[in-house]
Amino acid sequence: MGPGAGFAFLGSFFALVGALGLTLLALLAWPLRALLRLGRPGRRPGSDRGIRRAVILGFDGMEPSLFEKFAKKGVLPNLSRLACSGTYRPLETTVPPLSPVAWSTFQTGVNPGKHGIFDFLRRNPRTYRGELSSARVRPATRELRFCSFRLPLGKPFLIGLRRSQPFWKLLGERGVPSLVLRVPITFPPEPFRGLCLSGMGVPDLLGSQGTCTRYTTYSEDAAAPDSQRTVRVRWTGETARTRILGPPNPFRSDGRPLECPLVLHRTDGGVRLRLKGVDCVLRQGEYSPWIRARFRAGLLTVYGIVRFYLTRLDPFLDLYMTPVQIDPLHPALPVSHPGIFSVYLAGKQGAFSTLGLAEDTSALNEGILDDRAFVSQCELIQGEREETFWDAFEHLREGVLVCVFDMIDRLQHMFWRNLDPNHPAHPTGCNQPADDVLEEAYRRADRLVGEILERVDDHTLLWVISDHGFRSFRRSVNLNSWLHREGYLAGDLVGARGDWFEGADWQKSRAYSLGLCGIYVNQKGREKCGIVEPGQETRRLKAEIITGLLNLKDPATGLSPVAEVLDTSELYRGPYTEDAPDLIVAYREGYRTSWESALGRVTSEVFQDNVRSWSGDHLLRAGEIPGVFFSNKTLDCDRIGLEDLAPTLLSAFGFSPPSYMDGKPLWHGPAQGSTGSEPVGQEGMKALKAPQQRGRKMPRKISIEGDLLRRVRKARLAAGYASDEEFVRHALEKEIERIESSDDEDAVKTRLQGLGYIS
């Protein structure tokens, strides 16, 4: 039948032979592997509670009062059934009640002082700039340069900054596999026994947390905010040629972005999009399917995926493009463990959103998308997530499946104004009833729970949880503006265009705020230009700031916006407490830190109305903003906190939780099985594996034995580290940071001499 048929049959033939080979191999090797697993130390003896599977659904931001309101209305029958037949409690959240912090505590069972995540951002004490708190990407350190070209020698570093150990890793060491889907702060994915698809923290292809693009023929537009790029397009007849901007060219020193040509043809009521290998017609008010964009840099091709939404065609073109996301079929950065897991999912269900903060709230905030388009986007992403969940559920025969859904959180952030008639952005005369969007989101969650309830048996533990609740966000508070006004933050800061305290005089500044609720003391010996002495002076300053904030009044309402200010030295316990902000601010309902303050900007006003679409938030006192906890098993306990969930899961599978965990199992009575989180034996830890970092193999082994090992173990147990490796790594990092705190090489040498490292 000719060569063409040969393609079909040859391709199929190899695939079938390959499949047959792998199947036979897997089946023949299975008995041996099963025997090896039986003999492995730490193997679970069997759960005395008869639990073989655990399914945990995380609905980020599910608010108890809304659940109760909708349940009373009768529109959440499955969650109501679960609440009645099993357990329903508020779930105590973390301080601060932010998703990165809360989900990190959920995973590890420890307070933030032991996992090191305190906010979305962390500050760099040497530069006073904000960085993402969950991961750090460093470019390859060595490169060859020639004119404007460069050749990186090596791959970029990708380091996860969440410390301690997630429960799935502990379970995996004991033979219980886990499927972890889109749990926040799992990027980069860590190796463990199971599968993981990273969630919040995964960047887009540009390295940001989501930079959308707007293609428009509209000529007069204000300067585009940082979160989106505007590309001007001009029609030549019915055609416009433009491009998709990709990541910076790795082979150029000037950081010029890679480009993928894009051609737009005007059609009847729509636009035809043409890229290499793609031809798609888009109607107004519609999203395109995921489109693969190829960015070529020499022999290297980087793949990204985008979706388009045609907002408007006439009188001018307004075409929205999602952030260019990492293609799960050809991931430029690892978004899953193992790497082939995302390829498998993409092959099975098609392309899906990999971006950590997939729902483009900035686009709605800045008016690029309207409400309807944003809701559609959330629904599309939810659909993908459900498909991924069901695929994992079909494969879960034993172990843990945890999947986090973000739709409720995003919709509540953007549409709480619909619920709050006092909100400055409350829509007047809008078509939809006030809480329709949110009710539909809760209904969808309820339907999912219903389908799962039909498929779980008595040996399956089902939890439905959320990390925090929600309240209205009506007025924003610029903490940096207040600090500046009160004289704690000095410099020519008001109206500065840049972020991160542009114009600050650090020699005269005593405190600053960065992130959504943290205040840092400009401490000597810690910050690069610190002036506040540690100890008594810092304590005095903190007390002064606390008093000042609690006495602060909003002139517009007469209310105090700040409900509580917590000193983290008294709040957290753990080796990373010193990385935390010195003070955490908890607001009264209706208030939150302003966007400008979070990025280190000072405005002329401390208070402002929040007129954006982002109208719901959760920076209140932790006790006032709990999440939800549902379980299909009854639990005899009144109080449940996020930190209790990891130990409870370990206990469910027959293991005692390790002593460093702050949470406690929720059911009483002893569990069988060995204690401990130590992955090594009691005596003579022979080798300390260097941390596994993406992009570079760290093959060195360092031997720690005998008395030193004993002291390491004692110290790390007292400090609350999850493992000896974590303790040693942190100790080394701190020491190296101390040495490197100067930029000057001579100063570094002097310091090394002073410390006795060199003579």
Add this chain to the structure above:
Amino acid sequence: MTRTRSKPGSRAWAIFRENPLETLYKLRHITGAVLSPLLDFLSGFGPVWFASFLALFSSFGILIVYRACSSAGNFQKAKNRVKAHLLELRLFQEDPALVARAALGVVRANLRYLRMHAKPLAVFILPVSLILLEGEARLDRRCFLPGEAIIVQSFWPQHGLTGLGEQIEIVVAPGLVVESPPLRIPGQKEIDWRLRAKLAGVHRVAVRSPLGQGFVDVSVSDELGAPPGSAGRSDHTEATAGAPLLRVEHPKSFLALGSFRVPWLWVLVSETFLFVLAFKGRFGVEL
């Protein structure tokens, strides 16, 4: 009396079904005749280049048909699904039930993928068959070289002369010499002779019997070219009842690639694969 008109398509299909191979050969004769100026021009570059041109035409034909009859996106999805199930085998290898399910998934996904090829294959099977026949005609056989042995086979019909004592005579043109007496194979009703080529040219061989005679042309040439006329196998009989069917198998031709002698079909197929892979992006086709 009503006359029913049958559609031209169904008539053609009926003719084809009756004797498909012969119909194809006839079609090839027609297309070959129409395209002969071009084909003759191309074959003047040599057999290797001619095979390459045929491969190029084949590949373009395949790509055009696939572009018209299939969706690249659907093909890509189908292939991704096969890949996904193969990865599933690796990801869930610790559970035999999941492994078995994944293996079944591979089979199902493959069948779906193959089904997608059915329409384009159905469309281009005819053109590619004609291309292959043309290749066979021009590349499959070569002329005898002077001095080479030639076997002439004669097949006698049921009622004809098959055995000993028949008065059978072979008459050859001056460029050929009869080397052996007739070799009779009664069970197959076959009588063979061995000849030797002496001179270049197209020489006629005739086998006469009291009931009739048969002819066959033998091509001898100093160069390793294809025999002129139709397919390399001469099978030409002036039919009279009882006359034999004559056959001369011209030697198989190989294409010289460096120091290697490669069958033309291997070259055609592999070059078609390569051209299809090289140009599928240009045509926007997935396979």
